Amino acid sequence: MTGLGAEESRGVGLLRSNDGHLGASLKIWHPFTNSALEPDLIFVERAEGVWLHTRDGRKILDAVSSWWVNLHGHGNWRIAAAIAEQARKMEHVILAGFTHEPAEKLAKGLQRWLARELTHLFFSDDGSTAIEVALKLGVQYFSNLGRPEKREIVALEHGYHGDTAGAMSVSDDSPFTAPFRSMRYVVHRVPSAYLYRRPAGTTKEEYLDFCVKRLESLLEEKSASIACLILEPLLQGAGGMIVYPAEYLRAARELCTRHDVLLIADEVLTGFGRTGKMFACDLAGVVPDLMCLSKGITGGFLPMGVTVCTDRVEQAFRSENPMHTFYHGHSYTGNALACAAANASLQIFEDEAVFDRIAGIAKIHGERLSRFAEYAVVGEARQIGTIGAIELKAEDAGYLSAMRPKLYQFFLERGVLLRPLGNVVYVLPPYVISAEELHWVYDVIEEALETVM
Numbered sequence: 441m442t443g444l445g446a447e448e449s450r451g452v453g454l455l456r457s458n459d460g461h462l463g464a465s466l467k468i469w470h471p472f473t474n475s476a477l478e479p480d481l482i483f484v485e486r487a488e489g490v491w492l493h494t495r496d497g498r499k500i501l502d503a504v505s506s507w508w509v510n511l512h513g514h515g516n517w518r519i520a521a522a523i524a525e526q527a528r529k530m531e532h533v534i535l536a537g538f539t540h541e542p543a544e545k546l547a548k549g550l551q552r553w554l555a556r557e558l559t560h561l562f563f564s565d566d567g568s569t570a571i572e573v574a575l576k577l578g579v580q581y582f583s584n585l586g587r588p589e590k591r592e593i594v595a596l597e598h599g600y601h602g603d604t605a606g607a608m609s610v611s612d613d614s615p616f617t618a619p620f621r622s623m624r625y626v627v628h629r630v631p632s633a634y635l636y637r638r639p640a641g642t643t644k645e646e647y648l649d650f651c652v653k654r655l656e657s658l659l660e661e662k663s664a665s666i667a668c669l670i671l672e673p674l675l676q677g678a679g680g681m682i683v684y685p686a687e688y689l690r691a692a693r694e695l696c697t698r699h700d701v702l703l704i705a706d707e708v709l710t711g712f713g714r715t716g717k718m719f720a721c722d723l724a725g726v727v728p729d730l731m732c733l734s735k736g737i738t739g740g741f742l743p744m745g746v747t748v749c750t751d752r753v754e755q756a757f758r759s760e761n762p763m764h765t766f767y768h769g770h771s772y773t774g775n776a777l778a779c780a781a782a783n784a785s786l787q788i789f790e791d792e793a794v795f796d797r798i799a800g801i802a803k804i805h806g807e808r809l810s811r812f813a814e815y816a817v818v819g820e821a822r823q824i825g826t827i828g829a830i831e832l833k834a835e836d837a838g839y840l841s842a843m844r845p846k847l848y849q850f851f852l853e854r855g856v857l858l859r860p861l862g863n864v865v866y867v868l869p870p871y872v873i874s875a876e877e878l879h880w881v882y883d884v885i886e887e888a889l890e891t892v893m
């Protein structure tokens with residue numbers, strides 16, 4: 441050992457070696473986890489279909505698709521084989537100035553599902569970076585056109601777009617963002633059409649109309665300085681699985697067009713069939729100017745983000761002026777293994793009855809959610825496609841509701857992974873879940889409402 445002794449090390453601060461710590465382990469700091477409050481970690485050894493198999497011999501049903509990423513089940517052999525085959529050929533190469541077959545194939549594969557107005561694809565690493573790319577493209581678009589004053593951003597109440605600084609800025613205030621006020625830039629915030637939480641005495645129609653009018657008056661007044669509006673189409677996920685009417689999305693599209701504001705659709709959660717169509721925008725018949733994709737894009741195997749945009753957007757960057765270049769790129773941009781996984785996942789959509797599975801899940805959600813009206817503790821049960829949610833009445837409604845840890849623990853003890861968003865319990869399973877398994881998840885939720893509430 442050559443490290444300094446305790447005396448000698450005084451004064452060298454961080455240069456101190458790890459002598460004296462032999463045997464101490466480097467501990468993993470888990471995401472969204474406070475080790476003082478949630479000390480017990482579950483060690484997963486393998487995963488297959490909807491099941492997580494733990495080291496201590498338990499089976500846990502993954503009813504949240506491991507943070508909404510898994511589509512075709514854990515351990516899908518087709519995706520696993522595609523990654524292995526690609527790894528033997530080429531793992532990763534720089535994408536600046538180079539391209540490769542898996543990336544080109546993915547562009548073609550996605551094009552088949554996207555509105556034809558969306559013509560260009562920019563790779564990044566995850567949902568948050570796909571959002572950062574969209575916001576930066578939106579701002580630089582107007583700068584390149586000689587209108588740098590058009591640089592402000594509009595976002596929705598209850599929105600969530602990720603944890604990096606820009607994505608946090610456009611996300612609504614929440615316990616997740618509270619310590620970072622100084623790091624978040626200012627955005628215009630408009631109400632989302634969260635009809636269940638509309639003011640007392642207003643009808644749903646009146647509140648929807650109010651929300652549209654608020655956006656309309658903001659854009660009428662300030663569009664000279666606004667570059668883009670970002671929203672999660674039809675479903676605000678982490679904000680509480682809030683489903684809002686397609687009329688709002690269509691009105692937002694129309695208002696953005698009228699006021700020359702770019703519409704960014706954050707389909708990070710809603711993409712790849714979650715809402716019943718490939719993309720939530722398809723359900724509303726809306727084409728955004730920019731669309732962010734991630735999570736399910738690789739079927740839940742590898743991280744990848746993608747921002748797609750229209751030709752009009754990209755054209756503003758095609759210029760003799762080097763200052764018009766989009767100087768943005770992450771090291772692993774367009775990773776060949778992630779592209780291979782994404783291509784295999786899209787092939788599964790082509791070859792297998794994925795939309796029948798999706799329709800089957802949606803039907804069971806509908807049947808089971810209708811039963812929750814009987815529970816006094818239930819405020820609203822709502823659904824969009826493969827996502828079912830139950831908002832419970834709570835004095836302390838919100839992510840930090842005391843209901844959350846109690847319910848989470850109860851579900852785990854029964855063998856189901858569900859992570860309530862505070863007082864909102866939701867079910868968002870991989871598409872391969874069987875009818876029997878999904879019914880069982882709902883049986884467990886009913887039992888929880890009867891016993892722990």
Ligand SMILES: Cc1ncc(COP(=O)(O)O)c(C=O)c1O
Pocket residue numbers: 566567568569571600601602603672677678706707708709710734735
């Ligand atoms: C709608 C939405 N956008 C963006 C993100 C951020 O994605 P990531 O966690 O991959 O950075 C999320 C994550 O939950 C999300 O739900």
